[in-house]
Structure formats: structure tokens, C-alpha cells
Amino acid sequence: MAIKIKNLKILFLREIKTKISFKPFSFLLNTVLISIIISSLLLALNWIFFKANWSVINSNLSLFAFGSFPSDEQWRPLLWLVILSFIALINIFGPKWKWLRKNLLIIWIGSVPVGIYLLKGGFGLIPVMSQNWGGLTLTIFITICSILFSLPLGILLALSRRSSLFMIQKFSSFYIDIMRSVPLIAVLFFGQLLIPLFLPYGLEIDRVWRAIIGFTLFVSAYIAEDIRGGLQSIPKTQLEAANSLGLNKYQITRFILIPQSLRVALPALTNQLIGLFQNTSLMSILGLMELIGIGRSILANPEYIGQYIEVYIWLATVYWILCTLMAYLSKQLEKEMSSNKGY
Amino acid sequence: METVLIAKNITKSFSKGINALNKVSFTLVKGKVLVIMGPSGSGKSTLIRTINGLETFDEGELNVLGIKIDSNIDERKIKKIRRRVGMVFQQFNLFPHLTILENITLAPINVQKRQQTEAEEFGMYLLSQMGIDSHAKKYPNQLSGGEQQRVAIVRALALKPELLLFDEPTSALDPERINEVLDAMRNLANQGMTMVVVTHEIDFAKEVSDKVLFLDNGKVIEISSPDIFFSNASHERSRKFLNQLDKN
Numbered sequence: 323m324a325i326k327i328k329n330l331k332i333l334f335l336r337e338i339k340t341k342i343s344f345k346p347f348s349f350l351l352n353t354v355l356i357s358i359i360i361s362s363l364l365l366a367l368n369w370i371f372f373k374a375n376w377s378v379i380n381s382n383l384s385l386f387a388f389g390s391f392p393s394d395e396q397w398r399p400l401l402w403l404v405i406l407s408f409i410a411l412i413n414i415f416g417p418k419w420k421w422l423r424k425n426l427l428i429i430w431i432g433s434v435p436v437g438i439y440l441l442k443g444g445f446g447l448i449p450v451m452s453q454n455w456g457g458l459t460l461t462i463f464i465t466i467c468s469i470l471f472s473l474p475l476g477i478l479l480a481l482s483r484r485s486s487l488f489m490i491q492k493f494s495s496f497y498i499d500i501m502r503s504v505p506l507i508a509v510l511f512f513g514q515l516l517i518p519l520f521l522p523y524g525l526e527i528d529r530v531w532r533a534i535i536g537f538t539l540f541v542s543a544y545i546a547e548d549i550r551g552g553l554q555s556i557p558k559t560q561l562e563a564a565n566s567l568g569l570n571k572y573q574i575t576r577f578i579l580i581p582q583s584l585r586v587a588l589p590a591l592t593n594q595l596i597g598l599f600q601n602t603s604l605m606s607i608l609g610l611m612e613l614i615g616i617g618r619s620i621l622a623n624p625e626y627i628g629q630y631i632e633v634y635i636w637l638a639t640v641y642w643i644l645c646t647l648m649a650y651l652s653k654q655l656e657k658e659m660s661s662n663k664g665y
Numbered sequence: 666m667e668t669v670l671i672a673k674n675i676t677k678s679f680s681k682g683i684n685a686l687n688k689v690s691f692t693l694v695k696g697k698v699l700v701i702m703g704p705s706g707s708g709k710s711t712l713i714r715t716i717n718g719l720e721t722f723d724e725g726e727l728n729v730l731g732i733k734i735d736s737n738i739d740e741r742k743i744k745k746i747r748r749r750v751g752m753v754f755q756q757f758n759l760f761p762h763l764t765i766l767e768n769i770t771l772a773p774i775n776v777q778k779r780q781q782t783e784a785e786e787f788g789m790y791l792l793s794q795m796g797i798d799s800h801a802k803k804y805p806n807q808l809s810g811g812e813q814q815r816v817a818i819v820r821a822l823a824l825k826p827e828l829l830l831f832d833e834p835t836s837a838l839d840p841e842r843i844n845e846v847l848d849a850m851r852n853l854a855n856q857g858m859t860m861v862v863v864t865h866e867i868d869f870a871k872e873v874s875d876k877v878l879f880l881d882n883g884k885v886i887e888i889s890s891p892d893i894f895f896s897n898a899s900h901e902r903s904r905k906f907l908n909q910l911d912k913n
């Protein structure tokens with residue numbers, strides 16, 4: 323045993339020796355770099371544990387989570403977040419039953435109406451105006467709604483772009499190209515300021531839904547391009563086989579083209595999802611109280627003046643954890659799909 | 666005797682001046698097997714693909730199971746034909762995202778509107794006939810080439826076709842896998858299935874076919890019974906081709 327450990331030690335040292343060469347110049351460089359890393363790490367830890375005043379986070383946790391949702395009703399957004407985490411957990415660790423896996427997408431879609439009901443109220447729950455939605459709940463709400471609306475719209479756009487009907491094909495190409503050449507913030511401004519002007523008198527869409535419409539319009543164009551890449555990767559022989567079986571155009575699209583292109587586009591779609599999640603922070607400029615918006619409004623409170631480093635480090639950590647989780651979820655999904663359908 | 670297939674002067678060119686098919690005519694009677702042979706690029710694939718409308722043609726007339734089509738494309742007639750004619754491809758062309766059983770039942774359920782359980786039972790029955798029912802839950806890429814091709818045959822059979830088309834069904838297979846597919850086709854022929862087969866397998870053609878059509882440069886050089894074609898071909902061009910095949 324002792325010999326083994328000694329051997330390991332020698333191996334380890336050798337490893338270091340080969341990795342870090344001891345020529346004078348690189349030795350100097352390495353020492354400088356390592357000491358910079360270590361000292362900044364120490365400084366950071368020192369700041370995090372001794373200097374920083376985390377009370378700005380601790381005492382505002384419910385604001386960060388639910389915004390100004392009435393405190394008696396905060397169990398509602400909490401319940402929704404718990405449901406979402408539960409679905410995510412099933413997605414990652416749950417059993418591999420085929421019927422469950424097949425219905426997970428439907429379960430995800432189903433989480434949206436549940437969320438709307440819990441947030442908005444009515445039908446036995448006290449109504450809560452969307453002005454009072456906020457924090458992480460609002461960030462996640464906007465993300466999930468936008469991605470679930472833009473996915474079918476993106477698929478539709480991608481299919482129309484290959485359509486044999488001239489007008490449909492031209493329109494979707496035009497739409498995709500326009501959206502891809504306009505900055506997101508412009509589309510969001512358009513959503514907030516111009517959508518109300520286009521609506522008939524008396525019809526009003528509140529800010530949250532205008533934001534979701536803006537994101538959906540924008541992201542669907544990018545999703546359409548990802549799906550188009552997937553569609554192009556399907557060999558012509560697949561269509562011939564489907565045609566020779568007598569399947570019609572609609573059936574070929576539904577059973578052959580869409581599933582295969584989604585499979586190919588999945589990594590790109592994940593990137594869209596993560597990008598969308600991060601971009602919801604732009605809504606803080608337009609006055610929504612999502613995560614960043616809440617952070618800004620807390621910082622505007624004289625009680626917490628100057629504590630912006632704590633707040634932004636905290637927010638960065640929350641974004642980082644959730645983005646990592648999403649990336650992991652989709653890796654899992656990818657693995658699952660390719661483990662039995664390795665193509 | 667019921668004639669299943671009548672081709673009259675089928676002509677097609679992909680680019681101007683070069684005819685992929687040049688006045689091709691032949692007939693096929695129910696329950697018989699027609700083998701199409703010819704060198705590479707002679708138009709074999711083009712010809713067999715016109716039969717179920719995967720390829721259009723410029724002149725001539727085709728009568729498939731009583732449905733007449735010509736150079737004017739009529740989607741509805743082509744759909745009708747495809748519902749009654751099965752096709753097996755060189756590269757299997759199974760759907761990689763569906764299990765074997767889903768591959769087989771997709772068309773019966775959605776095209777013929779059959780009950781799922783009934784379609785699955787029939788699919789399993791056909792798979793067991795081919796000796797591959799143990800693979801029903803697997804995905805195509807988990808099967809060998811020979812197994813995949815037998816699945817492709819089952820997929821075509823699941824629609825209870827009245828005519829089966831094969832375009833070089835064994836050309837993409839390892840030599841030791843060829844026979845399992847040829848055996849399956851032999852059985853079909855013995856059961857009275859009407860078939861059109863593009864192949865280079867001489868022994869198979871000798872044994873199973875009722876007629877051999879030899880194609881060169883899009884032209885029918887001869888249509889003979891296999892006995893005559895393989896021992897005493899009437900045309901210089903056919904004899905040359907057979908010599909070449911023997912050498913390989």
C-alpha cells in the first residue's frame with residue numbers, strides 16, 4: 323500500500339514536471355501566472371466571505387424569486403417553479419420508459435397553461451395583474467412561453483421556405499431575412515411600443531405578452547434556420563421511400579421530415595433556448611421586473627445603495643446555474659436520442 | 666391471364682439529346698417475375714422507378730394494374746398506384762428514427778387506415794416469416810445490411826401489394842449476406858408474387874425469373890426467357906455483357 327502511494331506520488335510529480343517545464347523563462351512566467359491566479363482567488367474569497375454584505379440578497383430573496391407578487395399568494399409562483407423543477411428532474415434522472423419519454427414534451431407544453439393559471443389567477447384564485455409578476459418567475463415564464471411558441475412557428479417557417487407555393491416561400495424567406503438582420507432590442511421595442519398601435523381600439527395586450535410576442539417573432543426566425551439545416555441533412559432517398567409507400571405530403575412532413583430535422587437541429591435549438599433565457603434580461607430596459615429588473619429596482623432603494631457588486635454577482639450566479647442546467651438537460655436528451663438511433 | 670403491367674414506348678431524357686429510356690415496351694403477367702439486366706447507366710433504375718411514379722417520362726404510356734398514366738402527371742393516379750405497388754431500394758432506405766415495427770406499420774396505419782394492433786400483428790407475422798421478428802423493437806442502425814433489407818421487404822409487403830419492385834436489392838450487401846435476401850425473394854416468387862427485379866445475380870435470375878429484359882443505353886436489346894438469355898443470347902451486346910459478369 324505504502325509503495326503504491328509512493329509510486330502515485332512520483333507519477334504525480336512527474337506529471338507536473340512534464341506539464342510545467344523548468345526552463346528559467348517559462349518558470350518565471352508560470353510562477354507569475356500561478357501567483358496572480360491564487361492571489362485573485364484569495365481576494366475574491368476574502369471579499370465573498372468577509373467583506374461583502376449579503377444582506378441585500380438575503381432580505382430580498384422573495385423579490386428575486388417572485389417580484390412584487392402579493393406575499394399571501396406567493397405559493398402560486400413557488401408551486402409553478404417546483405412543478406418545473408420536478409419535470410426537469412424527471413427529464414434528467416427519471417425512468418427510461420418509452421411512453422414517459424414520448425410524453426415529456428407534452429408535459430412541458432402543459433406546464434405553460436398551468437403557469438398562466440397559477441400566476442394570473444381567476445377560477446377560484448385571486449387575480450394578480452401581470453405588473454406584479456416578476457423576478458425569476460417572470461424570467462422563466464417569458465423564456466418558456468417564447469420558446470414553446472417559436473418552435474412551431476419556426477418549423478412552419480422552415481417548411482414554408484421549401485414550399486412550392488411561390489408567395490408562401492417568398493414571404494417566409496423575406497420574414498426570416500428581415501428578423502435576422504434586425505437587432506433583438508429593436509424587435510422588443512417594436513413589441514412594446516408599436517403593437518398597441520396596430521391593435522384595434524379596445525383590445526389590449528399587456529406588457530408581458532408583448533414581450534413574449536417580440537421574442538417569439540425574433541427567435542422563430544433563427545429556429546427556422548436551424549430546422550432548415552436539419553431538413554437539408556435528410557437524404558432524398560428518405561422521401562422516395564416515403565413516397566413509394568403512398569404517404570402523402572402532410573404525412574411525410576409529420577412522420578419523416580420534422581422528427582428527423584428536429585433531431586439534427588437539437589444542439590442548435592438548445593443554444594437558442596439558452597440565448598433566449600439570457601436575452602430576457604433586455605426586458606429590464608423596457609421596464610419589466612424580471613431578474614435584472616428586480617436587481618436594478620433593489621439597487622435604487624437607498625437602503626442598499628452601492629451594493630451593486632453583491633447584487634450582480636448573485637444574479638450572474640443564478641443565470642449561470644440555470645444555463646448550465648439547460649445545457650445539461652439537452653445533452654441528456656441528445657444522448658438519449660442517439661443511443662438507440664445513432665445517426 | 667391477367668396482365669399487370671404494360672409499358673408502351675416509354676421514352677425519357679434527363680438532358681436534351683441523351684435518352685435515358687428509348688421506346689421501352691414490355692408486358693408482365695400476374696404471378697410472373699421480370700428481371701431487368703444491363704450495364705451501369707443503361708437506365709434500369711430509371712425504368713423501374715417510372716412504374717410507381719418516382720420518375721416521370723416524356724413519351725409513351727404505362728398501364729399499371731389497370732391504371733393508365735402517361736407523360737401528363739396525374740398525382741391522384743400515381744397515389745393509387747403506390748398504394749398497390751411496393752418498392753425495395755438498393756440502400757434499404759429505412760426510416761432511422763423509427764423502430765423496425767414502426768417502420769413497417771407506418772404506411773398500413775396512415776395510408777390504409779388500418780387498426781394499429783392489426784397492423785402490428787400482421788407486421789410481426791411477416792417479420793417472423795423472414796426470421797427477424799426478434800428485432801422488432803430495435804432501430805435500423807442496430808441491424809446488419811441483410812437484416813435491414815429484409816425489413817425493407819417486409820415494409821413493402823405490409824401494404825399487401827399486388828406488384829413488387831426491386832432495384833438492385835443485394836448490391837449494397839456483403840457477399841455472405843446476399844443469400845438471405847435472395848432466399849426471401851425466392852420464397853415470395855414461389856408464393857406467386859408478381860415482381861420486377863433489377864439485379865446482377867445470374868443464378869437468381871436463372872432460377873426465379875420468367876423473363877429477362879436486357880437494357881443498354883436506354884433501349885431494350887432483347888426480352889427472352891432466362892433459359893435462352895443465359896445460354897444462347899440472341900444479341901452480341903447481351904453476350905458481351907454476360908461474359909463481363911462472369912468474369913467478375
Ligand SMILES: Nc1ncnc2c1ncn2[C@@H]1O[C@H](COP(=O)(O)OP(=O)(O)OP(=O)(O)O)[C@@H](O)[C@H]1O
Nearest residue numbers: 679680684685703704705706707708709710711712
Ligand atoms: N436525376 C438524374 N439527372 C440526370 N441524369 C440522370 C438522373 N438519373 C439518371 N440519370 C442518367 O440516366 C441514365 C440512366 O441512369 P440509371 O440510374 O437509370 O442507370 P442504371 O442502369 O440504374 O445504372 P446503375 O446500374 O449504375 O444503377 C444515366 O446516364 C444517368 O446518368
Ligand SMILES: [Mg+2]
Nearest residue numbers: 709710711833
Ligand atoms: Mg440503378
